[in-house]
Amino acid sequence: MGRLSVNLCGIELDNPIIPASGTFGYGYEFAELYDINILGSFSCKGTTLHPRFGNETPRIAEAPAGMLNSVGLQNPGVDAVISEELPKLAKCFHKPMMANVSGFSIDEYTSVCEKLDKEPQVGWLEVNISCPNVHGGGMSFGTDPAMAAEVTKAVKAVTTKPVIMKLSPNVTDITAIARACEDAGADGISLINTLMAMRIDLKTRKPILANVTGGLSGPAIFPVALRMVWQVAHAVSIPVIGMGGISSAEDVLEMMIAGAAAVEIGAANLADPFVCPKIIADLPAVMDRYGIERLEGIR
Amino acid sequence: MKQQIFTIIENKPLTDSVYRLRLGGNTSAITAPGQFVNIKLEGKFLRRPISVCDRSGSMLTLIYKTVGKGTEQLSTMKKGEQLDLLIGLGNGYDLTPSGERPLLIGGGVGVPPLFSLADELLQKGCKVSAILGFNTASEIFYADEFRMLGVETYITTVDGSAGIKGFVTDAMKDLDYSYFYTCGPEPMLKAVYRASKTDGQFSFEKRMGCGFGACMGCSCRTISGYKRICKEGPVLKKGEILWED
Numbered sequence: 432m433g434r435l436s437v438n439l440c441g442i443e444l445d446n447p448i449i450p451a452s453g454t455f456g457y458g459y460e461f462a463e464l465y466d467i468n469i470l471g472s473f474s475c476k477g478t479t480l481h482p483r484f485g486n487e488t489p490r491i492a493e494a495p496a497g498m499l500n501s502v503g504l505q506n507p508g509v510d511a512v513i514s515e516e517l518p519k520l521a522k523c524f525h526k527p528m529m530a531n532v533s534g535f536s537i538d539e540y541t542s543v544c545e546k547l548d549k550e551p552q553v554g555w556l557e558v559n560i561s562c563p564n565v566h567g568g569g570m571s572f573g574t575d576p577a578m579a580a581e582v583t584k585a586v587k588a589v590t591t592k593p594v595i596m597k598l599s600p601n602v603t604d605i606t607a608i609a610r611a612c613e614d615a616g617a618d619g620i621s622l623i624n625t626l627m628a629m630r631i632d633l634k635t636r637k638p639i640l641a642n643v644t645g646g647l648s649g650p651a652i653f654p655v656a657l658r659m660v661w662q663v664a665h666a667v668s669i670p671v672i673g674m675g676g677i678s679s680a681e682d683v684l685e686m687m688i689a690g691a692a693a694v695e696i697g698a699a700n701l702a703d704p705f706v707c708p709k710i711i712a713d714l715p716a717v718m719d720r721y722g723i724e725r726l727e728g729i730r
Numbered sequence: 731m732k733q734q735i736f737t738i739i740e741n742k743p744l745t746d747s748v749y750r751l752r753l754g755g756n757t758s759a760i761t762a763p764g765q766f767v768n769i770k771l772e773g774k775f776l777r778r779p780i781s782v783c784d785r786s787g788s789m790l791t792l793i794y795k796t797v798g799k800g801t802e803q804l805s806t807m808k809k810g811e812q813l814d815l816l817i818g819l820g821n822g823y824d825l826t827p828s829g830e831r832p833l834l835i836g837g838g839v840g841v842p843p844l845f846s847l848a849d850e851l852l853q854k855g856c857k858v859s860a861i862l863g864f865n866t867a868s869e870i871f872y873a874d875e876f877r878m879l880g881v882e883t884y885i886t887t888v889d890g891s892a893g894i895k896g897f898v899t900d901a902m903k904d905l906d907y908s909y910f911y912t913c914g915p916e917p918m919l920k921a922v923y924r925a926s927k928t929d930g931q932f933s934f935e936k937r938m939g940c941g942f943g944a945c946m947g948c949s950c951r952t953i954s955g956y957k958r959i960c961k962e963g964p965v966l967k968k969g970e971i972l973w974e975d
Binding site: 497 | 951
């Protein structure tokens, strides 16, 4: 086991770096840029039962130290993911990947998870109950502890793979949601999804995003994410994946000291497609600087 | 796609709000006219996508309009300063179906990507015509550069202060062409689509996140499914376009 290796729900990772869902496609796009096997793992684009175009455009806006998106879960649907995307990925990625799942009903979540459960490439199911950009699904499951528990229980019943529940920061008490997921059998928690936000174009006096609101990500949200990861890591005993604005090896260490077993890197991939290899390369020297021998147990 | 550092050779205004940026560096990852670059600017999170006007060996020419804080910041940068670019983005124009007399139709800052396209079509042996549309005479740029290449160039201005009074479509009516290539604001593209007598290719612009296909920020619907303007685009063929009203 190397200095960077960590354990995530019983699966060993070479390092804790996991590109976050929605910023890394289905992996193979980035394989044209670098060997993606250097990553700990990656979380694929949020997958639903049926193909989705997502929201109208514009879907993207700039923000101070970050960005807004309102993509709205564009994806080809789980059947096409299994028949087309996963085989393409198999050619360039030889580690367990994290399948990110979204839905508009409990039935949809379980149908998608049941199908992905049979795929040997899938290491973990990351169940997104926190998408701020769709109506009548996504985040509405993640803002109420009882609903979050219900999704968790239903998904756990159809899979033997570790189930990681991805939480929204757009709640009054994120620890209550995390505890409800843990009590319902979740194997891990990942947080945070994006923060609900908006921008207005002064020239048109209208919202920049066609969806009016979107999710804020990037370095701007890092301190918020860090605080919530700290709170959740102290509230539950299952592994926590920390994400939200991480863009350097130093950020990774902060997040892991706050209690994260692994981290996801999101918006930073869009501004700099080589940020993950850079962070992995930087980690040993930055760990030396702060007297950290190994990442496992750093908390 | 490649990430490359370029050094500014020239950053000069061509009109009140249009600048020509000449950069020195390795341009080998650019494979077709109509591709774009994505520029990292100090203090800005998202990169700024700009179409490639021309490339020759180690020199890259970009022409951009100051439309917001990012491009305004870019316009203050000086010779010798460095820029971090992602280059070779997007599919670019396909020269294969051009025929012998292709027509290029550009509007405003849609003109620049047609410049290297014109150059390559001329090298291929085509007789190239271009209609360059602007609002008014003071906004015209690159008309002489197109003429010096050997392109039969027509200018239109909305207010009639130079060239043909009206829109690019007013100049299209009287021309014979084997195929067309166009780039400009979406209302102009739509008008060209309706006025065109042959097949052609359209270059689109959209707000982008990453610029290289990862974020799904710039998706559009086409006859042949969903496409990303940054990856399968920015150039779409006439036959696959679905206009979103």
